[in-house]
Amino acid sequence: DGPPPWWHSAVFYQVYPRSFADSNGDGIGDLPGITARLDYLAGLGVDCLWLSPIFDSPGDDGGYDIRDYRAVAAEFGTLDDLDALIAACHERGMRIILDLVVNHTSAEHPWFRAACEDPDGPYGDYYFLRDDPGPAGNPAPDSAPPNNWTSFFGGSAWRPLPEARRWALHLFAPTQMDLNWDTPAVRAEVADIVRWWRGRGIDGFRLDVINYISKRRGLPDGNPAIGKLIGFTGIEHYFFGPRLHAYLSELRRNGFTRGDSDSPPSSTVRERRADGSLGDRLPQDRVGVMVGETPGVGVEMGRLLTAHEPRALDLTFNFDVLDEPGRVRWDDYRYDLAYLKDFYLDYLGRLGAGERIALFLDNHDNPRMLSKVLGEDAANPALRAAAAKALAAIQLLLPGVPFLFQGQEIGAINQDFRGISELHDLESLNRYEELRAAGASADEAFAQVLPGARDHARVPMRWAPGPGHDHSSGDAAPWQPAAERSAGFTVAEQDGDPESVLEFHRALIRLRREEPALTSEEVEFLRPHSREYFAWIRRDPVTGTEITVEVNLTAGDRAARGSGHVRRHTYSRCGRWRARRRDGAIRGHGVAARVGGTGFA
Ligand code: ISL
Ligand code: CA
DSSP: OOSOOGGGGOOEEEEOGGGTOBSSSSSSOOHHHHHHTHHHHHHHTOOEEEEOOOEEOOOTTTTOSOSEEEEEOGGGOOHHHHHHHHHHHHHTTOEEEEEEOOSEEETTSHHHHHHHHOTTSGGGGGBOEEEOOSGGGSOOTTOOOSSOOBOTTSSBSEEEETTTTEEEEOSSSTTEEEBOTTSHHHHHHHHHHHHHHHHTTOOEEEETTGGGSOOOTTOOOOOHHHHHHHSSTTGGGTTTOTTHHHHHHHHIIIIIBOOTTTSOOSOEEEEEOTTSOEEEEEEOOSBOEEEEEOTTOHHHHHHHHHHSSSOOOSEEEOGGGGSOTTOOTTOOOOOOHHHHHHHHHHHHHTOOTTOOOEEOSOOTTSOOHHHHHHGGGGGOHHHHHHHHHHHHHHHHHSSSEEEEETTGGGTOOOOOOOSGGGOOOHHHHHHHHHHHHTTOOHHHHHHHHGGGOGGGGGSOOOOSSSTTTTOBSTTOOOSSOOOOSSTTOSHHHHTTOTTSHHHHHHHHHHHHHHOGGGGSSOEEEESTTOSSEEEEEEEOTTTOOEEEEEEEOSSSOEEEOOSTTOOOEEEOSTTOBOEEEEOTTSOSOOOEEOOTTOBOO
């Protein structure tokens, strides 16, 4: 069926636009800022950018509350700036996807305004509006919401709309109104938005909480026992809803797949060869990539969405890797990398032929994985660099499609926030208020918010040492200070230093490009039960080339007494690793390949 799609072998890179690079000195990262840093990303070897939302939005949830799906937020620039960024990506052989938030719209979206004005009119069916049983247009103080579902950001998932005499559903903030996908016009609008952006050259989308779009008809009460277990009530009625697969495959057909005849390619993308050089201009791909953000679906449901016809998504994010079983994001604990190993052994072992998973450790919703792994040891620069490399080797050399989040490539850790006034994210602030209302002191409440705060990952990118880290042009201060604990963890300091975390990422991404073994599906795990040692062999089925990757999961020296493929050798510090190639023609092990000077010596 033709060559594999480009994203099979791609490295994605998530940009949080507000915090990447500010071109006009207002302290807020923007689109021209990203364009100005594209050579950095191309030099890192990134194949595709994913931008967190850049659409017009009141910004109640960092842009995950969209007011106009066809306009760029003024703080980020203009549509022309975005066109220029798309063209600049394609010119460098990179692709670019946007973040489409269509489980809900902002309450300021014209559809929702129209729905409030005339709940019985056509836009009333775009949302979940329910009659308000209270008298005189205002919910009586004791009038109960239509069901017991709770919001991910605290409280009931329903808000009263006094003027419209209705309740409206919001699984997230009270200004993020859930769209009713059972209404055909809603699905048609979304497909239209996707086609419009495809026509502008966008190569696909990351689809926000896309597994929540199909709610069980009638919106029955959630099971309180499940609510207690998971922390959110009602989830079993929408996290893998009855029409989910149907709606996604329909969206694929109507939005992501270009008919060959009626819509010629709108854009061309330069081919990027294995050695990094640029080749011919290729027409835009016929099918845009569909990456699903799918909290809670687990391995088997994720596979149902990606591997079964009619096809729904291309890739899903499985969040179970981010916390040890029994732990949640708010817990303050040291993450044991042995769990990460178990997770991937299990996950990869369950995949069928042709299935690929997204490999990610950081994003804009989570504290930095490096901080979870190291705890207070993150203050030790040597250990921090070593652990960052260990994580990089895992994320970039296991089978799958890596999604790096900005800053991972320089070993970014959590921000050392001092008090609640330094946090901006509504989820952190709401949680803080809830804890205070329940009787916690200010210090206690802050301590219970800090470990899981989404703000950690959202601080400005550290391009260079100095107070503003070169995030903003001129002397402008970034919208949020990004203090750095240790010298050496900026792009400028690491650039060109063969021992640096940055050059390690560059080297591994280059290796992925040069060695088909690393983008094949084949993997054999060595010593699967070891809790200290994570090693595997990748194979190129065509040439027989093998690459062995060995990662020490601990902070101490380790002797790996191998049998079979692994010979005895000593690791010093976490993150030492080696890739040993074995050509199919040669028996036994070849010479250890040193990559970027950081390999096993
Ligand atoms: O924070 C969570 C719940 O406490 C996560 O489940 C998170 O909300 C979930 O992964 C969905 O995230 C996405 O949708 C949200 C938005 O705030 C996040 O930034 C986005 O990644 C609502 O649009
Ligand atoms: Ca700016």
